[in-house]
Amino acid sequence: MSSTGIPPGAVTRQVPTRPHDTWAEWYDIVYEACFGDTFAWLTEATLNSIRTTATSGARIIDFGAGTGRLAIPLAREGFRVHAVEASAPMLAQLVSKSSRELTPDAITTEHRDIQSYAGLGEFDVALCVFTVLIYITTASELRAALRAISDTLRPGGRLLIDLPDPSVFASFTANTPDVFRIVRITPDPPHAQTEPGTGFTFDEETLIKAPHLRRYHDRFPVRYWPPEVVRDYASACGLKVVTDLSAAFARAASTYWWLEKTSEALPENQRHDLPDKSVRSAEWRHAPFQKLPKIGPSRATGWAIVDLNHGPQSYQDCALTT
Ligand SMILES: C[S@@+](CC[C@H](N)C(=O)[O-])C[C@H]1O[C@@H](n2cnc3c(N)ncnc32)[C@H](O)[C@@H]1O
Numbered sequence: 001m002s003s004t005g006i007p008p009g010a011v012t013r014q015v016p017t018r019p020h021d022t023w024a025e026w027y028d029i030v031y032e033a034c035f036g037d038t039f040a041w042l043t044e045a046t047l048n049s050i051r052t053t054a055t056s057g058a059r060i061i062d063f064g065a066g067t068g069r070l071a072i073p074l075a076r077e078g079f080r081v082h083a084v085e086a087s088a089p090m091l092a093q094l095v096s097k098s099s100r101e102l103t104p105d106a107i108t109t110e111h112r113d114i115q116s117y118a119g120l121g122e123f124d125v126a127l128c129v130f131t132v133l134i135y136i137t138t139a140s141e142l143r144a145a146l147r148a149i150s151d152t153l154r155p156g157g158r159l160l161i162d163l164p165d166p167s168v169f170a171s172f173t174a175n176t177p178d179v180f181r182i183v184r185i186t187p188d189p190p191h192a193q194t195e196p197g198t199g200f201t202f203d204e205e206t207l208i209k210a211p212h213l214r215r216y217h218d219r220f221p222v223r224y225w226p227p228e229v230v231r232d233y234a235s236a237c238g239l240k241v242v243t244d245l246s247a248a249f250a251r252a253a254s255t256y257w258w259l260e261k262t263s264e265a266l267p268e269n270q271r272h273d274l275p276d277k278s279v280r281s282a283e284w285r286h287a288p289f290q291k292l293p294k295i296g297p298s299r300a301t302g303w304a305i306v307d308l309n310h311g312p313q314s315y316q317d318c319a320l321t322t
Pocket residue numbers: 018019020063064065066067068069070084085086087090112113114115128129130131132135136
């Protein structure tokens with residue numbers, strides 16, 4: 001027996017984890033610390049848009065519900081909410097938070113990938129927001145997800161999605177009294193850019209300073225999806241863009257769309273013939289980096305955002321020190 005307690009020759013396997021699994025317990029603290037007022041503003045703006053679209057008591061499905069940022073307030077307001085989430089620890093946070101203030105049946109939950117969700121027409125509104133779609137990194141998975149989402153909606157039902165701009169795919173650090181976070185977002189090498197859009201590796205190391213010292217590391221692939229690609233895939237699933245809220249959500253540096261479920265989808269044999277409107281890494285590199293501060297903190301939060309990819313010069317350009 002070795003000093004690790006593992007018998008010689010034993011095969012050890014790492015249990016695969018989903019993004020956020022290892023730090024779900026800290027997710028709310030980290031996001032609130034890092035994105036401060038902007039995070040609170042985004043939550044309220046998103047809820048307001050949902051309130052004006054969903055009728056009282058509407059059935060809402062929240063895909064990639066996370067820790068319940070939207071699901072919990074919507075259930076509190078009387079909407080019937082079903083939360084679907086790929087990370088079991090994130091879903092556990094949602095359930096735990098919800099149980100502190102709501103009855104057990106106020107939100108139903110399902111630990112599942114969007115792509116494998118099987119439902120037919122039972123929801124009035126679907127949500128898939130706050131970067132959920134960037135976690136889906138192949139065109140076939142994205143099509144499967146949009147198909148599953150479309151299938152859950154009744155005809156005339158609405159879907160809210162967001163698609164982060166290229167400027168969001170930039171490295172940064174955040175240093176607050178509670179959290180020190182280094183996020184590196186690196187484009188995949190050119191030979192690996194075989195899908196539409198641009199693939200990146202998201203790598204973060206974070207130190208939670210309070211209430212007690214903890215450190216975690218998370219690393220997973222993400223993809224910038226050009227909005228027109230998503231619009232074409234959605235349209236093939238019978239989802240049509242009806243409202244473009246991107247200007248109202250400019251502070252989030254993302255496209256925000258409401259789509260409507262029409263009864264028509266492209267015939268099955270045409271669904272895979274959509275043009276590939278790829279945006280390759282050379283193109284995103286020229287994205288205006290100045291947009292980055294839009295997702296940064298307000299001056300009141302007192303932290304700096306630093307571009308790690310572009311070196312010290314960019315630090316001067318982009319730091320949002322207070
Ligand atoms: C940044 S969080 C956003 C959470 C929530 N939508 C919100 O608005 O706060 C993204 C969430 O999407 C989940 N997610 C990513 N890919 C998913 C998939 N294919 N199916 C279900 N959930 C997914 C992640 O586990 C994570 O909890």
